[in-house]
Every structure is written in C-alpha cells, then in structure tokens.
Amino acid sequence: MIRFTDKGLYCPAGNFYIDPWQPVERAVITHAHSDHARAGSASYLCHHLTLPLLQLRLGNNHYQSVGWNEPVFINGVRLSLHPAGHIIGSSQVRLEHNGEVWVFSGDYKTEHDGLSGAFEPVRCHTFITESTFGLPIYTWKPQQVIYDDISNWIRNNQSHQKTSVLIAYSLGKAQRILEAVSAVTGNIYAHGAVYNVHETLQQAGIPLPDIRRVTPETPREQLKGSVVIAPPGAAESPWMKKFTPYAVGVCSGWMQVRGHARRSNVDAGFALSDHADWPGLLQAINATGAQKVFVTHGFQSALSRYLNEQGLEAAEVKTEYGNDEEITELKEENGIISEQAPETT
Amino acid sequence: MSSSTEISLTTNGFTGFASLVQVLGTSTGTNEKTDALSYYFTHAADEDKVWVIAIFSGRRPKRVVNSTLLQNWCAEITGLPVWLFEECYHTVGDLGETIALLLPEPDIQGQQKSLSWYIDALIRLSKAEEPEKKQFITDTWRHLNREERFVFNKLITGGFRIGVSQKVMVNALSKTVQMDAPVIAHRISGNWDPGTTKFSELLNNEGAAADHSKPYPFYLAYALDKEPAALGDPQEWQAEWKWDGIRGQIIKRNRQLFVWSRGEELMTDKFPEYQVLENLLPDGTVLDGEILPGRGDTPLPFSVLQTRIGRKNVSKKQLQEAPVVFYAYDLLEYDGVDIRDQPLETRRKLLEQIVNDLSASGRAIPVFISPVISFKTWEALAAIRERSRELGAEGLMLKRIQSAYQVGRKIGDWWKWKMDALTIDAVMVYAQKGHGRRSNLYTDYTFAVQDGDKLVTFTKAYSGLTDKEFAQVDAFVKRNSLEKFGPVRTVKPELVFEIAFEGIAASNRHKSGVALRFPRISRWRKDKTPGEINTLADLKQLLDVYGK
Structure with a gap:
C-alpha cells in the first residue's frame, strides 16, 4: 500500500505522498513541523487545525482540510486522519484499500497534553511508527511532575529577581508549557517566532492564555521576573541580553540524559517531550494489532530489533524526518530568527 | 550576593546529597556552585559533610561490585536483553545513570537515610558475599527515586565528574567556616580517612597535627597569553625549562618518604627509584618538581613513563627500560618549616644546597636541579626557547624571582611559555559516541593519514571543536556511516582536521607506528580535501626529528 521512495512515503494506488520531502503533485501532511510539511507541492491535504499553520509557514497553496475520522477517497483509497497527540492538528494517516489497512503514525505521543487531542490507537495490518525516543532510557515522568518542576524553577528565579527564559520549539512545546507557566505568573513574553504561531492558533480558536511579544520597545523593567518563551536558536543570540539577569531552561525530551543537558550549557533541563517514550511506543504499537511494523526516524534499529524479538515482523526505514530533532529544530528556528533579526536586535 | 539559598534545595540525608549533586x-556558573556547596556545608549533618569533601576530592570508598554485576542485576530487574542495555549505555555514556533511568519506579517508601549511612553500608559490604551485595543494592534501588539512584550508583562506580573543582570546594568551605582558602586546601589534602575524621577535626587548628604525609597545594601557572616583553624587566624573572612529566612533591618527614602527584595521588610505591632519598633527605623537607623518565640527567620522552604508570607493581624490566628521575625546581618546607612565603630566590638557594648535599653522599641520586636559564633580553630567551624540543622540554617557565609559592592557579607571578604544538592534517575515518557531557553525540574520532592509496590510522582525538562544530560533525557521521562495529561507526573519509600534539614517539600499538602526546583537534580544515592531507612519510619525518 505504501512504498518508501526517495521523495517520501508513496501510495501508488491513490497516487499521493505522505509528508514528502520533495515537491509532489499531491501531499498528505501529518502535522506542521518543518521536517514533515515541506514547501513546493501542488496540493496539500491536512487536518483543519493544521491548515492555518501550513498557511503561516508555507504561504498560499492549494489546501484541503478534513476533521479526524472523516474519510476521504482518493482514487479508491479510503483515507482518514486520527489524532496523534503530538502537537495541535497532528494526525496519524489511516489508509484502506482492498481490505488492507495501513497506518502511518507521523510523530506522536501517548500522554494527553490537553491541547493536541488524545492519541487514538487505530487497528491496522501494517503500522509505520516513528522512534525518536525508541530506547528504554526514555521513560518520561508524568507531565504534571515536570510542570511542577518548571513552576518551581520559575518561582526560584523570581525569588532571585531573575527572568526565566524557557527554550521550547515554537510550535507545540511553546504552547504546551504555558500550563506550567500560567500556574505561576501571567507575565509571559515570547520571541517573535513563538508569538507568530501563538497568534495564528488563537485566531484559529485554540484557547491559549495571552502572551506578549518581545520588541525593542519592551521596557526592561517589565521583563523583570517575567517568563520569556524562545525557540532553540535564540538561546545563544545577543537577543538574550535584554533579559539580564536571567536563567535559561530547556524543555526537550533530550534533557532526560544528563550529559545532553550539560552539553546544552543551560541552567535547567526539563525532559518534556512531544514524542512517545519507550513504554508509549510499545503500547501504541501493541494497540494497533499490526503484525508488520516499519520503524522510521529515531532509534529505528534498536526498536525494530526489539519488536522482532517480541515476535513482530519489523523493519527499519530510512526517511528524512527529524534525523536529529535538535538539529532540525536549530535549522528551522535559525531560519525564522534571521527573518526576525531586524526586529529583535 | 548574600541570599544564595536555592529554595528547592534540601540538605537532609541522602535526598539532600542527591539534590546537591543535581544543582552542581x-x-x-562557579558562583552558583560555590553557593550551593556553601549552603550544604552550613546546613547538612557533619558526617555527611566530611564525605562530601572526601568524594569531591577523589576519596570515594573502595568499589564493592563491578560494572558487569550491576548491569546484570539491572537487566534482571527490567527484563531487557543485554544488547538493548548496551545500546542504552552507549547513548547515556554513564553506567550509573543508565541504570537509574532504566529501573522501574520505586515501590517501597523507606526511612530516609543519610549519605554516611549508605557509605558505611557500602564499606561493610566490601567483605560480604555476592548474594548479600546483590540484596542490599537491589533493595536500595527499589526505594530510591531516579536522582537518588543515580547518586547511589555513582558512589559505587566512582567519578562524579560534575564540574566541581578542588578550588570551588575550598572556596565554599572557606566561606562557610571563615578560614583562609589556602589553609583549607592544605587541610583537606593528603591522607585522611573520611570514615574516622570528624568535620571539626578536619577544619580545626588542633586536629591538623598528625598527618606527616600531607603535601602542600600546588602552585600552578597560567599559559602566557601575551608577548613576554609585557612582563617587564627580564632581570626580575627566572626562566627554566618546562618539563613534560608528572608534577610532584617529594616529602620527607618523620623519617618517612612520600611522593605525591599533582592529582593528589600518593604515588610513593610507584617510584622505587626515590626510596634511596628516605635515608638521605633531611627530615622536614618538601621538594616540588617534575617526575620524569630519564637516564642520568637526560630526560626521555614522556611516553616511556606511560608504559609503567598504570601498573600496580613495577617490574624489573620496566625499571630498566623506563627509569625515573626527579627534576626539582622548588623547596616548600625546609627544616620542618613552611617557607612558601619566602621569595623564590631564597627558596632556590636552599633547594640547591639540599640537592648538592644529596650528591655529596656519593650515591647515585635520582634528583637533579632543574637548571635556571640565564638570559639578558626577552629576544635572546625567545631564541633559547626554540631549542626546547631538542632538550625534551615543552617550552619555558617564567617565574618572578621575588614570588612567593602560592596556592592553586594564580595569575601574575608564574607563567608557562610553551612551544607551539606540532600539527598534521588528517582525515576522520571512525567516530564513536562521547561520554558524560557529550553522550549521544559522535565526538570521539579516529584520524588517518595517507600512505600511497591507503589510509592509515594514527591517533584518536576527543577535544578541540566547539559544541556547534561537534553537532555538525555528528550530523555528518549519522548520514555518512559506512559500517557499524558496536559503538564505532566507519565514516566516509571526507572531513579533514588539523591535529595538534605535544610530542611524538615510536609505538607498535598503532598501525602507523607512532604515538602522539596530547593529540587534539586544532581546527576543522574545511578548505582542504582528503586528497590534500599529510602522509605517513610526513609523520615518520616528525618522529625522526622529535621522537628521540
């Protein structure tokens, strides 16, 4: 049903691609992160909530959007989207043709974050899963525990008259951590890249607390003790000077490992991820009932070997999705930051 | 900067120690670390404080179980296959942390115990049979949380590596107990048993008497980062060769001889050559100098010493092939009196007198005076420095003639003026994930030079790139792996780096036949293609010139 080609995941029967990394005629998009939603295709199909984000990031194109569990037929292939729980609008893609069912997970997480829609297990014969955190060392703490850590960290910074700069991916993590931040303060600022996404989502009707954009005019006085949300690339830029004295905390699944947290040279690391952890991956794979599993981007060799040993037919697949989430984040955010440069310096 | 207390920081019991480790x-910033330690030293229980001092100065309890057992027990509890455990270990880069991350959530709420309680238990365990060890360790795992388990595992496996230098700890103690840092540095050096030493004894004037082995904190020089002319009048300065050995103190007190390395390791037994000094040196003498491989007064390359340094017992053959001498350049204690406040000039005269007396004994003495180089102008000295490598030195030391012997790395009176490193351009052929701070990132590389149409590996290098460059090379490795051997990846020979090193010696451990001293990446030669790298013949030529 799906072939792995050098342009991306291709469905020959329906003649369309899912999350292609090269321009194609017809692209189905799981979610709006840049390694999955790329520019240049002639038409795009995505979830309603992904649509405004694609418009923001890819500009005007031929778009079609659908809701979850609303099947569309493309050349006889029955296609439907199902919540993936990764970020707002993120979807799994279910394909059915001649009685055979395949599901591509896109990126997903199994813990419900209250924003992205709860991950829905979808029964299928063949499941294509991501494996960003496909090692058992990646077993997340419950999100409330991490939110509490973040809240306490902010309070501690406030008691030292420091601004808390939280580094979070501008789409997804930045909105998610607002819950932890709002528990402490309403004095929230954002980098332009974060603010743009925030504004787009608010306009699309997502209930998010109000935040303010950091501009050259923002008075330093107001920033004291505030929380500033910024994308990964911003942490090392002169843009940060304005917040002195400040402390930097990074919210990323990679912070699970101390060495990784120390290498990023920040004051605090919070292992908060929008990807499934090891138990989440196994639970999701199990729930599909699939006999055949293809494992994409991440620790694909470890996860597929483990699944094989568990009696499933599993194989690794090379894709161009998030080879290393951090690097993709960096690339993308650097792009955005350079656009913003005149305004932020 | 007075209100430095982390509100989330508890200092109570083992949890307190775990959160200290977490904060550190x-x-x-150094300030934050000092504050956190100082807060701990103010509030924690005395028995725990003593152990914290001990642990952060490298005195951990003897290891009671090996890594394989820990790994097996963890695999047994989690039911993970061994290969997957190893995959995790390669990604985390630290066994104690890997286990802490893999174990299931704690299921017993135990009574809070103190740091010293756990350490005492571990010490007692050293005599126990394996089942008893397993019982205690796996039980402990079951009632500690993730952060505490990590710390507990590190107590067993050793090496906290959390960026706390001796200096930071000394400053924190100094702040807490209101004593001068150099005094504290001296107190906590040397041989003391954290199991029997009380905090008050360690840091009290009365308690300090007993230990005769205690070395002085070393005075360390900064690298000269300007033209020597900026140091002013050459007449105020003394120049010596900078030797490439192990910095050490030889101590003779109470008719006993002690040899300490700069890493605060007691190494007396490793250098039987020095035993003759036990009878010849006067009591109350402390020499500072360089432990060097050498025959007579001719130094040999450092690599000669490396062949015997790791051994517990030095063999007769090693004593013959890698003899050790001591190049003395300072005297810290004379006739039982601490003379570090005296000017270098005075100390040097007394040192010369002591070494001359040794020679007058008529025996073969392994101690030589590191000669003073006389010079009139900085230009003349620069010319002399060019001869460093011929003499087996790394460059020059510049010391102010009137300088006191200070504590730790201090700017101003002592400088090292090293030769520029040797360099060679090479291509990266293997990559391996780093450890600790660089886990999950390919940062350990093996490099090769050309030999006809073949590539010959000649060195590994771990440092020298910025974090950003490491991220770029890491991305390259992930996309250009040719083969995988366990944790090692063979990569497309495409990236060219300039490798800098301090010395070169013949070796049969490497295919190339050479071994480098202190190899590191000096820069990424993005301007060069693999066709333009150096050849094996170039390396051999360096060996001929510098490798004697």
Whole structure:
C-alpha cells in the first residue's frame, strides 16, 4: 500500500505522498513541523487545525482540510486522519484499500497534553511508527511532575529577581508549557517566532492564555521576573541580553540524559517531550494489532530489533524526518530568527 | 550576593546529597556552585559533610561490585536483553545513570537515610558475599527515586565528574567556616580517612597535627597569553625549562618518604627509584618538581613513563627500560618549616644546597636541579626557547624571582611559555559516541593519514571543536556511516582536521607506528580535501626529528 521512495512515503494506488520531502503533485501532511510539511507541492491535504499553520509557514497553496475520522477517497483509497497527540492538528494517516489497512503514525505521543487531542490507537495490518525516543532510557515522568518542576524553577528565579527564559520549539512545546507557566505568573513574553504561531492558533480558536511579544520597545523593567518563551536558536543570540539577569531552561525530551543537558550549557533541563517514550511506543504499537511494523526516524534499529524479538515482523526505514530533532529544530528556528533579526536586535 | 539559598534545595540525608549533586551538575556558573556547596556545608549533618569533601576530592570508598554485576542485576530487574542495555549505555555514556533511568519506579517508601549511612553500608559490604551485595543494592534501588539512584550508583562506580573543582570546594568551605582558602586546601589534602575524621577535626587548628604525609597545594601557572616583553624587566624573572612529566612533591618527614602527584595521588610505591632519598633527605623537607623518565640527567620522552604508570607493581624490566628521575625546581618546607612565603630566590638557594648535599653522599641520586636559564633580553630567551624540543622540554617557565609559592592557579607571578604544538592534517575515518557531557553525540574520532592509496590510522582525538562544530560533525557521521562495529561507526573519509600534539614517539600499538602526546583537534580544515592531507612519510619525518 505504501512504498518508501526517495521523495517520501508513496501510495501508488491513490497516487499521493505522505509528508514528502520533495515537491509532489499531491501531499498528505501529518502535522506542521518543518521536517514533515515541506514547501513546493501542488496540493496539500491536512487536518483543519493544521491548515492555518501550513498557511503561516508555507504561504498560499492549494489546501484541503478534513476533521479526524472523516474519510476521504482518493482514487479508491479510503483515507482518514486520527489524532496523534503530538502537537495541535497532528494526525496519524489511516489508509484502506482492498481490505488492507495501513497506518502511518507521523510523530506522536501517548500522554494527553490537553491541547493536541488524545492519541487514538487505530487497528491496522501494517503500522509505520516513528522512534525518536525508541530506547528504554526514555521513560518520561508524568507531565504534571515536570510542570511542577518548571513552576518551581520559575518561582526560584523570581525569588532571585531573575527572568526565566524557557527554550521550547515554537510550535507545540511553546504552547504546551504555558500550563506550567500560567500556574505561576501571567507575565509571559515570547520571541517573535513563538508569538507568530501563538497568534495564528488563537485566531484559529485554540484557547491559549495571552502572551506578549518581545520588541525593542519592551521596557526592561517589565521583563523583570517575567517568563520569556524562545525557540532553540535564540538561546545563544545577543537577543538574550535584554533579559539580564536571567536563567535559561530547556524543555526537550533530550534533557532526560544528563550529559545532553550539560552539553546544552543551560541552567535547567526539563525532559518534556512531544514524542512517545519507550513504554508509549510499545503500547501504541501493541494497540494497533499490526503484525508488520516499519520503524522510521529515531532509534529505528534498536526498536525494530526489539519488536522482532517480541515476535513482530519489523523493519527499519530510512526517511528524512527529524534525523536529529535538535538539529532540525536549530535549522528551522535559525531560519525564522534571521527573518526576525531586524526586529529583535 | 548574600541570599544564595536555592529554595528547592534540601540538605537532609541522602535526598539532600542527591539534590546537591543535581544543582552542581546543572548550574553553569562557579558562583552558583560555590553557593550551593556553601549552603550544604552550613546546613547538612557533619558526617555527611566530611564525605562530601572526601568524594569531591577523589576519596570515594573502595568499589564493592563491578560494572558487569550491576548491569546484570539491572537487566534482571527490567527484563531487557543485554544488547538493548548496551545500546542504552552507549547513548547515556554513564553506567550509573543508565541504570537509574532504566529501573522501574520505586515501590517501597523507606526511612530516609543519610549519605554516611549508605557509605558505611557500602564499606561493610566490601567483605560480604555476592548474594548479600546483590540484596542490599537491589533493595536500595527499589526505594530510591531516579536522582537518588543515580547518586547511589555513582558512589559505587566512582567519578562524579560534575564540574566541581578542588578550588570551588575550598572556596565554599572557606566561606562557610571563615578560614583562609589556602589553609583549607592544605587541610583537606593528603591522607585522611573520611570514615574516622570528624568535620571539626578536619577544619580545626588542633586536629591538623598528625598527618606527616600531607603535601602542600600546588602552585600552578597560567599559559602566557601575551608577548613576554609585557612582563617587564627580564632581570626580575627566572626562566627554566618546562618539563613534560608528572608534577610532584617529594616529602620527607618523620623519617618517612612520600611522593605525591599533582592529582593528589600518593604515588610513593610507584617510584622505587626515590626510596634511596628516605635515608638521605633531611627530615622536614618538601621538594616540588617534575617526575620524569630519564637516564642520568637526560630526560626521555614522556611516553616511556606511560608504559609503567598504570601498573600496580613495577617490574624489573620496566625499571630498566623506563627509569625515573626527579627534576626539582622548588623547596616548600625546609627544616620542618613552611617557607612558601619566602621569595623564590631564597627558596632556590636552599633547594640547591639540599640537592648538592644529596650528591655529596656519593650515591647515585635520582634528583637533579632543574637548571635556571640565564638570559639578558626577552629576544635572546625567545631564541633559547626554540631549542626546547631538542632538550625534551615543552617550552619555558617564567617565574618572578621575588614570588612567593602560592596556592592553586594564580595569575601574575608564574607563567608557562610553551612551544607551539606540532600539527598534521588528517582525515576522520571512525567516530564513536562521547561520554558524560557529550553522550549521544559522535565526538570521539579516529584520524588517518595517507600512505600511497591507503589510509592509515594514527591517533584518536576527543577535544578541540566547539559544541556547534561537534553537532555538525555528528550530523555528518549519522548520514555518512559506512559500517557499524558496536559503538564505532566507519565514516566516509571526507572531513579533514588539523591535529595538534605535544610530542611524538615510536609505538607498535598503532598501525602507523607512532604515538602522539596530547593529540587534539586544532581546527576543522574545511578548505582542504582528503586528497590534500599529510602522509605517513610526513609523520615518520616528525618522529625522526622529535621522537628521540
């Protein structure tokens, strides 16, 4: 049903691609992160909530959007989207043709974050899963525990008259951590890249607390003790000077490992991820009932070997999705930051 | 800067120690680390404080179980296959942390115990049979949380590596107990048993008497970062060769001889050559100098010493092939009196007198005076420095003639003026994930030079790139792996780097036949293609010139 080609995941029967990394005629998009939603295709199909984000990031194109569990037929292939729980609008893609069912997970997480829609297990014969955190060392703490850590960290910074700069991916993590931040303060600022996404989502009707954009005019006085949300690339830029004295905390699944947290040279690391952890991956794979599993981007060799040993037919697949989430984040955010440069310096 | 207390920081019991380690491991500034330690030293229980001092100065309890057992027990509890455990270990880069991350959530709420309680238990365990060890360790795992388990595992496996230097700890103690830092540095050096020493004894004037082995904190020089002319009048300065050995103190007190390395390791037994000094040196003498491989007064390359340094017992053959001498350049204690406050000039005269007396004994003495180089102008000295490598030195030391012997790395009176490193351009052929701070990132590389149409590996290098460059090379490795051997990846020979090193010697451990001293990446030669790298013949030529 799906072939792995050098342009991306291709469905020959329906003649369309899912999350292609090269321009194609017809692209189905799981979610709006840049390694999955790329520019240049002639038409795009995505979830309603992904649509405004694609418009923001890819500009005007031929778009079609659908809701979850609303099947569309493309050349006889029955296609439907199902919540993936990764970020707002993120979807799994279910394909059915001649009685055979395949599901591509896109990126997903199994813990419900209250924003992205709860991950829905979808029964299928063949499941294509991501494996960003496909090692058992990646077993997340419950999100409330991490939110509490973040809240306490902010309070501690406030008691030292420091601004808390939280580094979070501008789409997804930045909105998610607002819950932890709002528990402490309403004095929230954002980098332009974060603010743009925030504004787009608010306009699309997502209930998010109000935040303010950091501009050259923002008075330093107001920033004291505030929380500033910024994308990964911003942490090392002169843009940060304005917040002195400040402390930097990074919210990323990679912070699970101390060495990784120390290498990023920040004051605090919070292992908060929008990807499934090891138990989440196994639970999701199990729930599909699939006999055949293809494992994409991440620790694909470890996860597929483990699944094989568990009696499933599993194989690794090379894709161009998030080879290393951090690097993709960096690339993308650097792009955005350079656009913003005149305004932020 | 007075209100430095972390509100989330508890100092109580083992949890308190775990959160101290957590804060020290994540804080980026020296001030924060000092504050956290000082807060701990103010509030924690005395028995725990003594152990914290001990642990952060490298005195951990003897290891009671090996890594394989820990790994097996963890695999047994989690039911993970061994290969997957190893995959995790390669990604985390630290066994104690890997286990802490893999174990299931704690299921017993135990009574809070103290740091010293756990250490005492571990010490007692050293005599126990394996089942008893397993019982205690796996039980402990079951009632500690993730952060506490990590710390507990590190107590067993050793090496906290959380960026706390001796200096930071000494400053924190000094702040807490209101004593001068150099005094504290001296107190906590040397041989003391954290199991029997009380905090008050360690840091009290009365308690300090007993230990005769205690070395002085070393005075360390900064690298000269300007033209020597900026140091002013050459007449105020003394120049010596900078030797490439192990910095050490030889101590003779109470008719006993002690040899300490700069890493605060007691190494007396490793250098039987020095035993003759036990009878010849006067009591109350402390020499500072360089432990060097050498025959007579001719130094040999450092690599000669490396062949015997790791051994517990030195063999007769090694004593013959890698003899050790001591190049003395300072005297810290004379006739039982601490003379570090005296000017270098005075100390040097007394040192010369002591070494001359040794020679007058008529025996073969392994101690030589590191000669003073006389010079009139900085230009003349620069010319002399060019001869460093011929003499087996790394460059020059510049010391102010009137300088006192200070504590730790201090700017101003002592400088090292090293030769520029040797360099060679090479291509990266293997990559391996780093450890600790660089886990999950390919940062350990093996390099090769050309030999006809073949590539010959000749060195590994771990440092010298910025974090950003490491991220770029890491991305390259992930996309250009040719083969995988366990944790090692063979990569497309495409990236060219300039490798800098301090010395070169013949070796049969490497295919190339050479071994480098202190190899590191000096820069990424993005301007060069693999066709333009150096050849094996170039390396051999360096060996001929510098490798004697």
